[in-house]
Amino acid sequence: AKTDPMGCLGAVAASECKVYEYLLKIPACNQTRESVTEFANRCEGFKLTDADKQNIINWRPTSVADVYAVLPCLFC
Numbered sequence: 001a002k003t004d005p006m007g008c009l010g011a012v013a014a015s016e017c018k019v020y021e022y023l024l025k026i027p028a029c030n031q032t033r034e035s036v037t038e039f040a041n042r043c044e045g046f047k048l049t050d051a052d053k054q055n056i057i058n059w060r061p062t063s064v065a066d067v068y069a070v071l072p073c074l075f076c
Contacts, residue, residue, distance in 0.1 A: 027060035 023029055036057055043053060052071050061067045 026058070028058045031057070031060075 039057060040053060043056075048056075048071075055070045056067070059066070059070050061070055
């Protein structure tokens, strides 16, 4: 086991360190609870499933093409 870079978890498995490193690299790494809540409130008028919302939150598309890649059925 390794010690996490933040020093707050103590001893962790190597796989946990890999997951942590991966999460730091994805677009959603710097979102706040408030920004996610605001997004969820703003998209109430759209017919999105909870899974659709989760995909958008996790991948944070920056263009219409990116949204299409995440939610192709939305444009059917």
